[in-house]
Amino acid sequence: MKKEVIVIGGGIIGLCSAYFLQKEGHKVTLIDQSNMDSGASYVNAGYLSPSHIIPLSAPGVMKQGLKWMLNPSSPLYIKPRFNADFLKWAWAFNKSCNRDHVNKSIPFIKDITLWSQVLYDDIKKDENFKFHYEKKGFLMLCQTNKILEKQIGFAELAKSNGLDAAAVSLNDIKELEPNLAINTIGGTYYKCDSHSTPGEFMKEMLIYLKNNNVSFYSNEKVLDINIKNKLITSIKTNKRTFKADEIVLAAGSWSGLLSKKLNLNLLLQAGKGYRINSYKKTGITIPTVLVETKVAVTPMNEFTRFAGTMEIAGINHDINKVRVNAIANAVTKYYPEISLSEEEKTDVACGLRPVSADGLPYIGKSEKCSNLTIATGHAMLGWSMGTGTGKLVSEIISNKKTTLDISAFHPDRRF
Template sequence: MAKVLIIGGGIVGLSSAYYLQKAGHQVTVLDKGDLTDSCSFGNAGMIVPSHFIPLATPGMVSQGIKWMFNSKSPFYVKPSFNPQLISWGLKFLQKANAGHVERSATPLTELSLLSKKLYEDLSKEPEFDFDLVEKGILMFYKTEKAGEEEAHLAEKGRELGLDMAVLSPADCVKLQPNLELDVLGAVHYRCDAHLSPNKLMAAMVKYLRGAGVNLITNKEVTKIETVAGKVTRVLSYNEEFKADEYIVAGGSWSPAIGKLLGVKILLMPGKGYSFNVKEQVPSMQIPALLAEARVAITPMNGGLRYGGTMELDKINNRINMNRVKGIVESVPKYFPGLKPAVPAEKDIWFGFRPSSADGLPYIGRSNKFGNLVIATGHGMMGLSLGAATGLLVQEVISGTKNSIDIEAFAPDRS
């Protein structure tokens, strides 16, 4: 049994704590917030084995350049001389090729399928009621180009063993009878699922507290000390925390934590926005993704959660209303009967997705310190991949065989 300190209380940190506690380890989670404001709370709640294509793709470079000049576009990189952004951009350009996409598909699929199975298992536990629904997700498209791309992805997904089907507009109507549709078709990602992230996080916190995991909130890490290739203690101002094993699971704050260790964790915070709209009569049966608009809509807690955009910049508290308007304005183009109002600023949630340059998460031991594990960089799939990452972290620390090959996720990969 090891004494383990986890830095970061998002879904990855809490999932790691869950599986470590189950394996008999003594676990402490240290978080700079109060465990109610992480990126894991406000996302679309989608579990997506369908997302086996990393962010770094050849088409994303040219598309990203076009989007740079549109204030309402789904993707934006704020130009700056930020060294982290420059390093990230160079690595992104290096990895945005067909070979990388091909090599990434199998490890991402295996990670996603493991995570989905773990969420299914977790949902059967009496302490965990988080509204897991396995109806898949519908990727709607309006243009022939997007339709061709989605059909190609569906074919590749089926080769990977994923259940995907290309649908005609009539097929879509049968699955979404209460929605007026203006689309050319959709791909039904039958392999996908969705859940309520708010309920999952609350259940996880409650369980961990009851199981004796020490959850320490509102403690910012200010210093980390090391001796002879080992982390020896973590400090929050004058308060110290010691353990046998240390885990960096700080989401978009991980590079700053790594800097205290002299470890480079290359990722950028990708700001995303979401807002909720209550519904008297449920309109959507199955979560929707809007292909061209890059918007997600999920039935959740008696209404719909709308989310989208990826805004790469330094961590900040600004709300870019143009980005939110971009989400709002895209919806009626696909669903003429759905016309969400632009929400008040106080009703808009935003969070920072920790986005690695090659689109793959970091999961595994650091080469620099023998008792340091890094678990971050999941981008838009932190919730989806959280359970699997937690189990893999436990296996790494326990020294047992990993459930899947994690070589592709090595923190020190080139």
């Protein structure tokens, strides 16, 4: 049965949901409050990373966040505030930071990230897309023995879960990256990972959807959602009223605010990240994380992107220059011959990643609303899980058995 579907949100999750829904023959309308040319889907590191099998809410993360609270340049910053939504999220997040949660989460994260890579391949081939997409693996560079030992342990965990991962020596790293000086003592290498240039994919997908009968309403903010007998009857924006058979909530960091209109307990916080682009020749050819500083480095199409920080401080797009400088300083610390200019740092951009209370996305239907499918909360893995999430959304709305077990992603799960 073909349906009329409204997708709220024009980021990677919303676009991929629209893509697979229209492939199923549904009539799709997409609403976004922005001009759909900026945000987390455009400024992320472009990683397709099965290697990131450990959820954000891992043992020690909250403790480390508290230690870094007074350090304005720290990789993780959690701004304390007397806000009920934040306090509920922080309590639940802290409860999730345990080994049992990590072990239960790994197979779910691995399955959807690996599947998403396959779906990126399929989309590029089927639609003849030209977006930059390479499979060169992924490096984790370390500067201290303590951190190196920890990363080797993570690589061994990934390998035990079937991923192609291994420790690499300084000589190995020089062979992988022969054209630049690197200040490191060793690291790990994940051959299972790949990378892309996000803006290129987003642009091609937007063009494709517009040419394939998906209706777009940009710069429209959802003001109200009317619900009766657990059924959404209409959606009101600042310009008009919409009605549809099914609704997809894929509004990223704004999903939590919209879920309140449906009386849903969707614990979600915005996690701000920054990116600096350099159009100079850096010599970097393999995506890399500078582990101690948690800065992501990606060789994209005609430029290199340096991205980092997780700043949980509410929904805002304020640029903190201290954090921008921290990213730039980390680059030179690991790559002594690379220095980011003031012009490059001034051209910084940020995006808000939706962070759930346990580091896992919300994908599926809530018992509180029968015609709503939720797809948000992916934290730093929205790009890695984007295509898989979109496909799952289309399967759910088409009343098909989902390809993957999504029980760990249930929107009504308790923390």
